[in-house]
Amino acid sequence: MASSGSGYDLSSSTFSPDGRIFQIEYAAKAVENAGTALGLRCRDGVVLAVEKPLQNKMLVAKTTGRRIHTVDEHAGVAMTGFVSDGRQIVNRAREEASSYNETYGTKIPPTTLAARLSAYVHYFTLHGALRPFGASTLVAAYDPATKKHSLHMVEPSGVSYEYFGAAAGRGRQPARTEMEKLAINPKTAGGVGSTTTEGMESLITVADGVKQLAKIIHSLHDEAKDKPFELEMSWLSEGTGWKHAGVPRNVIKEAVEWAKKEIEEAEEESDEDDDEMEE
Amino acid sequence: LPAQSTHADALTASNQATTRPITTGTSVLGIKYRDGVMLAADTLCSYGSLAKYKNARRLLGVNSNTLIGASGEYSDLQSISDLLKANALEDRCTADSLYDEDNNEECAGEVWSYLRAVMYQRRSKMNPLWNDVVVAGFRQETDGRTSDSPFLGVVDKIGTAYEDDVLATGFGGYIALPLMREKFRPDMEEGEARALLEDCLRILFYRDCRALNRVQIAKVTKEGGVLVSDPYELDTYWDFKGFVLNKGELGTDGGW
Numbered sequence: 001m002a003s004s005g006s007g008y009d010l011s012s013s014t015f016s017p018d019g020r021i022f023q024i025e026y027a028a029k030a031v032e033n034a035g036t037a038l039g040l041r042c043r044d045g046v047v048l049a050v051e052k053p054l055q056n057k058m059l060v061a062k063t064t065g066r067r068i069h070t071v072d073e074h075a076g077v078a079m080t081g082f083v084s085d086g087r088q089i090v091n092r093a094r095e096e097a098s099s100y101n102e103t104y105g106t107k108i109p110p111t112t113l114a115a116r117l118s119a120y121v122h123y124f125t126l127h128g129a130l131r132p133f134g135a136s137t138l139v140a141a142y143d144p145a146t147k148k149h150s151l152h153m154v155e156p157s158g159v160s161y162e163y164f165g166a167a168a169g170r171g172r173q174p175a176r177t178e179m180e181k182l183a184i185n186p187k188t189a190g191g192v193g194s195t196t197t198e199g200m201e202s203l204i205t206v207a208d209g210v211k212q213l214a215k216i217i218h219s220l221h222d223e224a225k226d227k228p229f230e231l232e233m234s235w236l237s238e239g240t241g242w243k244h245a246g247v248p249r250n251v252i253k254e255a256v257e258w259a260k261k262e263i264e265e266a267e268e269e270s271d272e273d274d275d276e277m278e279e
Numbered sequence: 280l281p282a283q284s285t286h287a288d289a290l291t292a293s294n295q296a297t298t299r300p301i302t303t304g305t306s307v308l309g310i311k312y313r314d315g316v317m318l319a320a321d322t323l324c325s326y327g328s329l330a331k332y333k334n335a336r337r338l339l340g341v342n343s344n345t346l347i348g349a350s351g352e353y354s355d356l357q358s359i360s361d362l363l364k365a366n367a368l369e370d371r372c373t374a375d376s377l378y379d380e381d382n383n384e385e386c387a388g389e390v391w392s393y394l395r396a397v398m399y400q401r402r403s404k405m406n407p408l409w410n411d412v413v414v415a416g417f418r419q420e421t422d423g424r425t426s427d428s429p430f431l432g433v434v435d436k437i438g439t440a441y442e443d444d445v446l447a448t449g450f451g452g453y454i455a456l457p458l459m460r461e462k463f464r465p466d467m468e469e470g471e472a473r474a475l476l477e478d479c480l481r482i483l484f485y486r487d488c489r490a491l492n493r494v495q496i497a498k499v500t501k502e503g504g505v506l507v508s509d510p511y512e513l514d515t516y517w518d519f520k521g522f523v524l525n526k527g528e529l530g531t532d533g534g535w
Contacts, residue, residue: 063376070372094372098365234377246377 013128023132024125027156030134031081035229036169036220037067038213039078039138040184041151043203045237046140047247048078049213051169051221052230061230068234068246072097074107074142076234076244080169081135081156089137089154092120110141114152114160122158132156136168140234142242149236171220178216206237210247215259231256296406300352302326304337305489306451307348308479309413309431310459311444312472315500316415316429318348319476321484322510323491330491338497340505342367344416344425345387346497350448351410351436359408362397363390383423387416387499391432391440399438407436411448416499425501447479450487455479469498481513 008014009022016022035051050067059065067086068078071093079086096116100108108116117137125132139152139160153168154160164186165179183204204212210233217231233247233255247255307320324332337356338348341363349356367385374382385393391414401407413433418426432442445459462475473496484492492515497507517523526534 066377068377070374070377072372073368094369098368102361102365232377245379249378 011128012125012130012132021125024157027132027134031136031156031168032170032172034080034082034169035067036167036171036175036217037078037080037136037138038175038179038216039140039151039153039163039166040179040182040209040213041149041164042184042206042209042237043201045206045209045235045239045242046142046149046151047206047209047213047233047235047237048076048138048140049210049217049231049233050078050080051171051217052232053227054230055227066232068232070244071113071139072101072107072141073243074144074236075110075113076140076236078138078140078232078234079135082133083135085133086135086137089117089121089133089135093117093137093139096120107144108141109143109145110139110150110152111143111162113141114139114154114162117154118158118160121154121156125156125158138166138168140236140244142236144242149242171217174220175216178212178219182212206235206239210235210251211255211258214252214255215262218256218259219263294406296404297352297409300355300409302331302353303489304335304350304353304356305487306447306449306455306483307337307350307411307413308451308455308459308476309348309415309433309446310463310467310472310476311429311431311465312467312469313465314469315417315498316346316431317469317472317476317496317498318346318413318415319480319494319496320348320350321480321491321494323489323493324353325489328488330489333491333493334510336495336507338495338507340497340507341390342370342384343504344384344499345390346415346499346505346507347390347412348415348497349410349412352408355408355410356412359394359397359410359412363394366393383419386419386425387414387430388418388432390414390416391430391434391442394434395438395440398434398436402437409436411435413446413448415497416505417501427501429499450483450490451479454483454486458482477513481515484513484515 008016012021012023035053037050040047048068052065052067054061068076069090071077075097077090077093096113097108121133124130133156137154142149151163151166152160153163153166164184167175183202186203233252234244235247236244302324304324307318309318318338320337322334323330324335339360340346370385376382394412398408411433415431418428418430420426431446432440433446434440445463447456458479476496480494484490492513493510494513495508495510499505
């Protein structure tokens, strides 16, 4: 358990004696308790997936409370945590992307977009009068200049890193473990070199990525404890012409069916193993 | 803000309104045909009497089903195009759903109405965008489906909005429009419409001092969306007796 703030946690402009800013940690807690958001950088694109818990039986689940948003043609953002805070970050991302385009005549490069959001989120951790954002944002984007696609995650503290696979929210620890098993890191998948063509070719495709993320989200979801949820997925790939778009609904449906089957088979196997062990 | 300031005030004046266009494009022609709408324009931007930019694009797609073309000040066309494209992008990003088929893109008729509002606002501030803008595409049904009926409209620099089956701006209104009106039928084939527009552009090249025979044709169809051709040259014929022969050989009064 984290040590109690006792006086050093009242403002984000106060350090604690052991060098922490508690308000930022509390903001991260808000994200940790929210629905899982996952991002996967695949060979031919990036996939985003968010578990959207349905607070109310009467919600129009399929369309309302969206957590994945298009920021520009070539960039999409998934968020989790306080969704109202997340919406502000999405709006800012749209402004950054459109003003960059108006000024320079080209699409904002992914690293620049992530850096701008990072700076924006960080700003709110410096002022006593403001509170930090209680939301993490996963940014999937394509750079038409370098022809590379990438995934970044911006956290409430304002840090942002580029990832092969990123997870935020409730199920992030087990999700990370599962993602590490996938062939998404060119260094380990290809064996030699980082982003050499050899390394990249052995990575999974977005089609696989969609299935794997569906499986991860469904396996993390506890039918008994957690609320029913809606799965939102989007991708940005060679197949979509490098435009951010929702994963077609039938593709999500097939992925979920495949995922449920895989999970069932895995459970049966582990049941059999348990039986064997008992004997 | 004063719309005009005297020369003496120029040093201290904050903003001066548009008084004259500098880099200009000439006629834009538009015609509806069986599959949709077709626009045509040459690729010249004149700098007064200098034919300065001979490969300028005056026909532009602004979203997947709307085409605009403009005559007049080229920088204002670029500004209008940026504005409409930014609107289309914003609409796409902030749409209700991540799926294209759920969303309604702004149709040509809506773009035309919006442009009318923009142009009229500017004129009311005595600082117009110095263009005649032609908007081509399809209308939208009240239930949101793209209509089968093509849309062709124009908005001028003072904010007059007009729609019709055939349109032409600038010199085209005097020379091409009568020809286009004569030949127009709602079920014209693409080849016919294109031949008619090319013929009109050729005639405009003969008669309009600020025209060029390097042209572009663009079309909007339901299936294909917006398609803008690459520029190409039109053949012209100067073998008229009046040009080739001496005036004395023509058999008339010898030109005196």
